Amino acid sequence: MTGTARTVLTIAALTLREASRRKVLRALAALTLTLLVLSGWGFSRLAAESDFGSLTSGETRLVASQLLNLVMFGISLIAALGTAFLAGPTVSGESESGIALAMLARPVRRSAVLLGKWLGLVAFGSGFLVLAGLAQCLVVLVTVDYWPPQPVAALALLAAQTVVLLTLGLLLSTVISPMASGVVAVGLFGATWIAGVVGGVGAALGNEGVERVGAVSRMLLPTDGLWRGAMHAFQDPAALAQFGAEMAGFPFLSEAPLTATYLGWAALWVAMVWGLAAVSFRRKDL
Amino acid sequence: METTLGDAAARQAAADLVAGLPAAPAAWCTGLRKRYGKRVAVQDVSLQVGRGEVVGLLGPNGAGKTTVIKMLLGLVRPDAGEVMLLGRPATDPAARVRVGYLPELFRYQPWLTAAEVLALHDRLAGVGVPVAEQRECLALVGLAERAGDRLGGFSKGMQQRLGLAVALVARPEFVVLDEPTSALDPLGRADVRDIVLSLRERGVAVLLNSHLIGEVERVCDRVVILNSGRVAASGTLAELLGQREVHLHLTDLNPAAEERLAAVGLVERAGEWSTVALPADDPGTAIPDLVRDLVALGTRVHAVEPTRISLEERLLGILRDGAGEQR
Numbered sequence: 001m002t003g004t005a006r007t008v009l010t011i012a013a014l015t016l017r018e019a020s021r022r023k024v025l026r027a028l029a030a031l032t033l034t035l036l037v038l039s040g041w042g043f044s045r046l047a048a049e050s051d052f053g054s055l056t057s058g059e060t061r062l063v064a065s066q067l068l069n070l071v072m073f074g075i076s077l078i079a080a081l082g083t084a085f086l087a088g089p090t091v092s093g094e095s096e097s098g099i100a101l102a103m104l105a106r107p108v109r110r111s112a113v114l115l116g117k118w119l120g121l122v123a124f125g126s127g128f129l130v131l132a133g134l135a136q137c138l139v140v141l142v143t144v145d146y147w148p149p150q151p152v153a154a155l156a157l158l159a160a161q162t163v164v165l166l167t168l169g170l171l172l173s174t175v176i177s178p179m180a181s182g183v184v185a186v187g188l189f190g191a192t193w194i195a196g197v198v199g200g201v202g203a204a205l206g207n208e209g210v211e212r213v214g215a216v217s218r219m220l221l222p223t224d225g226l227w228r229g230a231m232h233a234f235q236d237p238a239a240l241a242q243f244g245a246e247m248a249g250f251p252f253l254s255e256a257p258l259t260a261t262y263l264g265w266a267a268l269w270v271a272m273v274w275g276l277a278a279v280s281f282r283r284k285d286l
Numbered sequence: 287m288e289t290t291l292g293d294a295a296a297r298q299a300a301a302d303l304v305a306g307l308p309a310a311p312a313a314w315c316t317g318l319r320k321r322y323g324k325r326v327a328v329q330d331v332s333l334q335v336g337r338g339e340v341v342g343l344l345g346p347n348g349a350g351k352t353t354v355i356k357m358l359l360g361l362v363r364p365d366a367g368e369v370m371l372l373g374r375p376a377t378d379p380a381a382r383v384r385v386g387y388l389p390e391l392f393r394y395q396p397w398l399t400a401a402e403v404l405a406l407h408d409r410l411a412g413v414g415v416p417v418a419e420q421r422e423c424l425a426l427v428g429l430a431e432r433a434g435d436r437l438g439g440f441s442k443g444m445q446q447r448l449g450l451a452v453a454l455v456a457r458p459e460f461v462v463l464d465e466p467t468s469a470l471d472p473l474g475r476a477d478v479r480d481i482v483l484s485l486r487e488r489g490v491a492v493l494l495n496s497h498l499i500g501e502v503e504r505v506c507d508r509v510v511i512l513n514s515g516r517v518a519a520s521g522t523l524a525e526l527l528g529q530r531e532v533h534l535h536l537t538d539l540n541p542a543a544e545e546r547l548a549a550v551g552l553v554e555r556a557g558e559w560s561t562v563a564l565p566a567d568d569p570g571t572a573i574p575d576l577v578r579d580l581v582a583l584g585t586r587v588h589a590v591e592p593t594r595i596s597l598e599e600r601l602l603g604i605l606r607d608g609a610g611e612q613r
Contacts, residue, residue: 003380003412010409014395021397098391102452105359105387105462106410107379286361 007108011116012123019086019124028082032075032132036139039071043143058238064146065235066253068136072158072234075132076227079162080189083125087169088182090117095286096178104286111278114170118274121166126159133158146236154233157258160266161226165189167270168221171277174284192217196224222266229258309337310373312460312491318357318367320350320515327353329515331367335460338489340482342496342506344601350515351495352390355464358493359387372459383411386458390465390495392449396438400429400448403437404455411456420455427451428477442469450481460491467498479505503597511601513608527600530564532573535589536580543585550576558588 019025046063091114094100104110133155140146148154165185172181199214218225231254313335320328328350335341343351356362358369360376374381394403404420415423424433427447437445446469453461463482467475475498482505485492496502502509503523510520519526531551535558536543547553550572551563564572577587 006412007410010406014406018395018397098389098393099395101356101361101389101391102387102394102407102449103410104361105382105385105389106407107382107412108410109379283363285363286356 003107004109004112007112008116008119011113012120015090015117015120016124019120024082024086028078028128031078032128032135035071035074035078036132036135039067039074039136040139040143043067043140047144060144061146061236061238064140064144065148068140068146068148068234069231069253071136072133072154072230073227075129075136076158076161076230078132079125079129079158080165080223081186082128083121083162083166084169084185084189085182086124087117087121087166088173088180088185089178090121091170091173091281091284092176092181093173093178095284100286110282110284114274114278114281118167118170121170122163125162125166129159129162130155148234149237150233154230157226157230157233161223161230164222164226164266164270167273167277171273171280174277174280188221189223192221192224193227196228218262219265222262222269225258225262226266228254228256229262232257310370311336312339313358313369313371313493315354315358315369316367318354318369319365320353320357320362321365327515328357328364331512331515331517333510333517333520335491335493337459337491338486339508340486340492340494340506342494342502342509343512344496344499344502344509344597345512345518346605349512351512352464353515354512355462355493355495359385359462383413384457384459386453386456386461388446388449388453388461388463388466390468392446392469394437394445394448394452397436399434399436400424400440400451401433403448404451407452407455413456415455415457423451423455424448426454426481428474443471443474446470447474450478454481454485458490460493461485462493462495464495465497466494467496467501475501499596499598499601509597511604513605518608519604523597524566527594527597530568530592530594532562532564532576533589533591533593534560534562534580534587536560537586537588539585540583543580543583546576546579546583564592 043064046060046067091100094103104113134151137148137151168188169181169185172184175181176184195217196214199211199217202208202210202213214224218228235253311334313333315334316332318328318331320326331350331354333341333354343354345351353362357364357367358371358376359382360369360379369376371381372384376382395406398406401417401420401424404423405417408415408420421430421433424430427450429444429447429451432440432444437448440448446466450463450466453463463478467478470478479501482492482494486505486507492505494502494506506523508520508522509526511518511526534547537558539560544553547560547562551565553563554561562576573590573592577590580587
């Protein structure tokens with residue numbers, strides 16, 4: 001094993017160990033569990049309502065799709081907060097505290113250290129999303145007997161959304177303080193989501209100018225675009241086709257799947273931001 | 287074919303030549319410069335730490351000592367200048383494989399145990415030190431009992447001891463200690479002194495930055511004094527402190543006794559007082575031998591006052607001169 005590969009793996013393992021030993025993991029687990037229990041209760045009520053005959057089976061599936069997307073949004077928000085606040089302190093926090101001094105004086109390349117941290121965070125964020133998302137899908141299956149059409153693609157897109165956000169958090173943490181980088185990353189995440197909703201409303205109203213707000217923000221920070229792709233993979237296509245026109249602009253339904261071009265752009269975006277982070281970290285004086 | 291043979295011969299000759307050269311210095315830098323915004327932190331600093339040599343870095347707060355150390359280790363990018371570590375350019379991370387470092391700001395992952403921190407640094411260094419040797423390293427700094435405890439509960443002093451173990455764990459050939467005793471009690475300071483001396487015995491070079499001049503005076507072969515980002519003075523302790531001398535109050539001084547005085551070194555007379563410069567390589571026998579011989583020659587010895595300016599006085603003198611020149 002070459003020195004660089006050894007550094008990358010060592011730092012990735014260290015990052016995972018940090019995440020598992022610090023309180024972040026327990027906080028994430030508690031939040032997720034609360035969300036799962038609450039959503040389980042909500043979905044069982046929904047099942048009870050449809051038993052009483054006030055909802056048709058098509059309506060139930062549409063509502064289940066919306067609710068699943070809503071809860072998944074909650075889970076992706078938890079993942080976003082968790083990884084942004086983990087990614088923030090990695091570089092800037094360790095340089096502020098002095099932990100980085102002894103580590104970077106070892107025969108390691110800074111880009112290898114950054115790649116290790118990134119891989120560790122990606123593994124942690126994606127692992128959390130897949131586990132929590134799968135648990136949520138099972139809760140929905142048990143309570144309202146709904147199983148999303150493309151669960152694997154949906155969870156992969158949610159994981160990709162987390163990767164985008166944590167890469168941004170990593171870049172920010174090479175230039176600004178730990179707390180600020182977490183706050184800015186989460187703030188941008190929220191802002192793009194809202195811009196996406198605004199764009200959706202614009203599309204429903206046929207206003208191109210407003211619609212463009214969503215399109216541009218989806219290019220600048222691909223979190224919202226990926227999130228819409230994930231929603232599309234979670235929701236029932238038949239129900240959407242039946243009721244879709246009435247629900248245009250609704251933020252927890254997505255009309256179209258992602259294009260390969262957009263996925264390519266998201267991958268390129270991650271590579272570019274990571275490259276910027278590496279350059280910024282290399283030039284940083286400790 | 288001939289050229290190939292010629293090349294091989296030339297390569298062999300070059301290899302022999304290189305093998306015959308003395309080992310490259312542990313650390314060498316020239317023309318180091320660093321500016322933070324408008325403030326010049328380090329200006330044209332050149333220094334060298336030979337193999338197995340203990341060099342002290344002295345200077346007032348803000349003189350640029352820690353910045354120089356960080357530039358040597360690649361933690362701060364110099365604006366100008368060149369650094370070599372153990373014969374390799376410092377821009378190559380591999381130059382730091384055999385370098386140990388205890389930062390002034392010592393902090394290690396609070397969620398790891400002491401043993402895990404050492405294992406981590408061994409992995410990053412890529413040396414592959416056996417666990418038993420890592421434990422010995424912890425024992426050396428007095429943390430053998432705490433190997434399995436997380437650092438979150440460690441006191442400052444214990445963290446600094448751990449930092450020393452981290453600096454020593456990967457079998458270094460060059461150790462940089464930046465204020466290694468700032469959080470230690472007198473016992474810990476004595477331990478650090480012993481560790482530095484044992485490193486020197488094993489041929490490990492040490493660069494020691496310390497405010498405790500007495501500490502530096504006791505363990506260092508050479509001293510580099512920084513002031514306002516520049517090297518104000520450097521040299522061995524004997525060179526920096528000048529020759530030692532002895533004041534003697536003598537009566538009944540005869541020519542034979544005068545000759546005996548002159549045999550030691552330069553003599554200055556002022557009434558009944560004579561000041562004799564002692565040789566730089568005096569192992570400590572010059573004064574008692576001189577007194578014995580003077581008495582044997584019939585001279586009456588009233589007082590013997592060996593004098594040596596301390597490193598502290600010398601340091602203050604250099605810094606005040608520097609301040610005077612700047613005004």
